[in-house]
Amino acid sequence: MSKRATRTAISPTRDENYPEWYQQVVRAADLAELSPVRGCMVIKPWGYALWENMQRALDGMFKATGHSNAYFPLFIPLRYLEREAEHVEGFAKECAVVTHHRLEPGAGGGRGAAGEVRGAGGVVPAGKLDEPYVVRPTSETIIGEMYSKWVQSYRDLPILINQWANVVRWELRPRLFLRTAEFLWQEGHTVHATAGEAHEETLRMLGVYADFAENHMAMPVVRGEKSAGERFPGAENTYTIEAMMQDRKALQAGTSHFLGQNFARACNITFSDRDGALAHAWTTSWGVSTRLVGGLIMTHGDDDGVVLPPRLAPQQAVILPIYKDETQRNAVLDFCRGLERRLRDARYADEPLRVAIDDRDLRGGEKNWYHVKRGVPLRIEVGPRDLAAGTVSVARRDQPPRQRAAVAHEQLVADAPALLAAMQDGMLQRARRFLADHSTRVSSLAALEEYFRDDASAGFATAPVSAAAEQDPAYRELLGRLKLSLRCIPDAADTGTCIFGGEAGAPAAVIARAY
C-alpha cells in the first residue's frame, strides 16, 4: 500500500482523478455495481435504502401537492411513440425493442429466427409480434393514450398523476447512477384545462424538486429554463434544477416540462369546456431519477468515502460496541441496546432516529472505516471504559475520521437531534459556498473563453445569450471546443448584450461543463 493510501480511505483522491474517485467511492460504500447486462447496474442494499428514503420524501411532497400514484404499461406500441415527431426522433437512438413473445428450441448452433447468435441447442426468440413494442424510455405517449379515454369534460380536469417506474434508454457508456441503460425514476404526468394552470403546475413541481434537493439532499441548485436546443423532445418549455458537483461540472438533477398542447394533439386528449366547446387539453410532465444518488455522492463525498446528509441516511447513527471478553460483551451490549432505544425515541425530523448496533465480528478499525466509507453521520463507540466513565466516544462524518469526542451519554441522547440538524445544515451551507465560489458572471465571449480555458477552478459562468445564438456557428464551435453547454436561464428578466451575436435584451444563461 502506498503511503498516501494510508491517509485516506479512497484512492485516488478527488484531486488526483475525480471520475475514478467516484467509481471507487461507489464501490467502497457498496452502493451499486455494473451488471453483465449491457449498460445496466445493480443497486445494492445501501444504495437502494438511500433511494428509498429519497422516494419516501418525494412521494410525500407529491401527495401534499395533490398528486396520486398510478401505474402504466412498461411497453409502448411503436406507433404511439411516433405520434409526436420530435419525441420519437429524440428517443429513437436509445430504444430497447421487443419483437418476439416466446422462446423455442433452436435447431443447433448458428443464428436463430431473429438473426441473433446462440449456443448449440439453445432456445431462440419465436412468436414474432405484428407490431414491435418499445420498452418505455419515458411514458408521455402511452399515458397520453389512456388520458384521451379518461378526459371528456372540464370536470375531469385536472388529472394529477405520478408513476414510480423503471425506464430504459440504451446506453453503451454507463456510469453508475449517472447514466445507465435502465434506471429508476418517477414521472409525473398532468392534464389541465388551461395553459396557465399547466404552466403553474410545471413551475410548482420544479419548486418541489428544488426544495427536495436543498432541504433533503443538502444540494443547492440553480433553477431555470432550458434553451430551445436543450428542451425535452416535444416540450414547449423545459425547466431544470442544475447542481454543481465537486469537479465543478453541472448535473441536471430534475426537469419539469410544459408540454403545451403538443401531446394532447398527438394523443387526442380533448375535453368539452364550460361552454360545451371541444378543446385540446394542456399537459405537463416532470421527473427525477436514481441519478440523484450520483449527485448526492458527488456533492458531499470526500476522500474517505460517501458523506450522507442526515435526512436521507439509511442509518443516522451507528453504535460500535468494543469488548475483549464475554463478560465485557454482555455489559457493553446491554448498554448499547439501551442507548439505541433512547436514541431512536429521541427522534429527528419527525421520525424515530435511525440507529443500529454493529456487533459484527470485525476488528474495531475495520468496522469504523466501514461506516466512514458508507457515510453514516454519527459513529458512537462504546467500550468498558466508556461505561465506567458514563460517556461514549462520538465521531461525526462531517469532521476528520480520526476526530472523536467523549460525550456523556445522557447528553448525546439529548443533543443528537440538534447535532444531526446542524450537520444537515452545515452540509448545505458548505455546498452553497462551493457553488458561489465557483460561479462567475462574464459579459464577453473572450471572458467566457478565458474563464474556462485558464481558470482551473471554473464552474458556472453566467452570460447573456440570445435565443438566436444556438444557431450561430461561433457558439457551437466554442461550446464544442471547450466541452460546454448552456445549462439554463435562471431569470428571463435578467438581460444584457448577447456575447455571441450582440443582440440586446439577451437573457443571462448559465454555461458550464456538464454530466
Add this chain to the structure above:
Amino acid sequence: MSKRATRTAISPTRDENYPEWYQQVVRAADLAELSPVRGCMVIKPWGYALWENMQRALDGMFKATGHSNAYFPLFIPLRYLEREAEHVEGFAKECAVVTHHRLEPGAGGGRGAAGEVRGAGGVVPAGKLDEPYVVRPTSETIIGEMYSKWVQSYRDLPILINQWANVVRWELRPRLFLRTAEFLWQEGHTVHATAGEAHEETLRMLGVYADFAENHMAMPVVRGEKSAGERFPGAENTYTIEAMMQDRKALQAGTSHFLGQNFARACNITFSDRDGALAHAWTTSWGVSTRLVGGLIMTHGDDDGVVLPPRLAPQQAVILPIYKDETQRNAVLDFCRGLERRLRDARYADEPLRVAIDDRDLRGGEKNWYHVKRGVPLRIEVGPRDLAAGTVSVARRDQPPRQRAAVAHEQLVADAPALLAAMQDGMLQRARRFLADHSTRVSSLAALEEYFRDDASAGFATAPVSAAAEQDPAYRELLGRLKLSLRCIPDAADTGTCIFGGEAGAPAAVIARAY
C-alpha cells in the same frame, strides 16, 4: 334501468355471473383497466393506493425478518435463463424478447428489418443485439449471477435480499390483477450455507405471507406444499398460500420456494465453509404480486362493490358534508374539518386514521354510492341538522348500504379505532366461516367426483393423494374433466390411502378449481 339494477350497485350480481361481476366491480371502484398494450393493465390511483398499502405492510415485515431491498436489471441475457433446464422450459412460452436497441426511419410501408408490419414512413427496429435479452419473468438467474460474485466465504452468508419490481409473462387472455402480461411484485432471493437454514427461510417467508393475508387482508389461507407437478420450475420444494374466493375457486396468493442447490449450481454460487472446503450454496425465492389485489376483491366484494379491510383501505373513513347554501356550507365544512382532524388523531393500527372530506359538487346519493362502490369502511354524513343535534350519520361498509346510525360525534371519535378493528376482525371471521363451510374431506375417488359434480357449493376437497398419482392417467383424466387441480399438501403427516392408486400413507391434499 332494470328493476334489479336499482337494488344493487353492481350488475350482474355474484350469483348471476361471477366473472363478469368481478370485471364490473373493478370498473365501478376505478381500480384498474386494460390497456391497448396486449395483456397489460393500467393500475389506477385507487387500485395503486391499495397496492401501496400492501407494499408498505409487507415491506415492514420483510425488514423485520432481516431482509434488505435492492434492484437488479430488467433484462436477462438469454444464456443465463438457459442455465437451469427446467427453469427455461417453464418460462419459454411467455417471454418478451428484446432483439434491437434503436429505431431508424423505415423505407416506407411494408415490413421492416425484423419483419414486423409498420406504417408508411414510420420507424423500424435497428441495431440488432448479438444476444437477445428476455424481459425478466422472474429473476433467479440474473440475481444468481450477481450472487456468484458476492459470495466467497461462509462469512458472506446469509444474503437476505428482496426486490420490488415489474415482471413480464406474456399472456394473451388477461384478467385484471389476476393474470396480466406485466405485473408488479416482490421477489425475495436468499442464499444460505446450509439446507436447513434455507428451508427455515422458505417456511419463515411462507409464514409472513400467511400472516399478511390473514391479518392485513382479512383473507384466510390454507398453507401447504405444492406437489411435484405444481412446483416452480427449478425448485426442490414450493410452498403456497391458497385462498378461497367467493366462487369457491382457489387463488394461489403467494409462493415460497426452496431451490436446493439447483440455482447455485446453475449460477455457480459457491463458498468456502469454516473448514475451507468449497461448497455450493442453498437458495430460496419467494413472491407475491398485484394478484393479491384481485384476491382481496374476490374475498370481500359484494353486490355493491369492493369492501376494503380497514388496515389496507387508502381511506378508512370519508366525511360527506351536506348543505344547501353558502351559510350552511361554512358551518358544516368547518365542523367537518374539525372532525377530520380529531379522527386522524384518534389513530388506528398505530397510524393516523386515514380520513378525507369529499366536498365535490355531486348529488348526495351519487357521492354516497361512489364511496360504497370503492369500499371505504366508514361513511360519515354531516348536515345542518346533525350539527344542531351534535350527531353524525354513520354507515359501515360491512352493513347494508342504506343502513345508517346517528352517533354523537364525540362518541364516533372515541369509538372509531375500535369500530375499524371490529370490522377488520369481522371480515376475517366471515371469510373463515366461508372457507370452512365450503371445505370437505373425502376418502374415495367417487366421493371426490360426486362433490365437484353434484354439490353446487363445492370448494376445497381434501383427500389422500400419493406422489405417484400425478403420473396416473385416471388422476389426469378426472382433474382435467372436472377442471380441478391439486392446490397443496397442508401437512405431510396427515395421511391416508391414496384415492387414486390405493397406496397407503398418502398425504392429504387440497383439490379445487382454481384461478
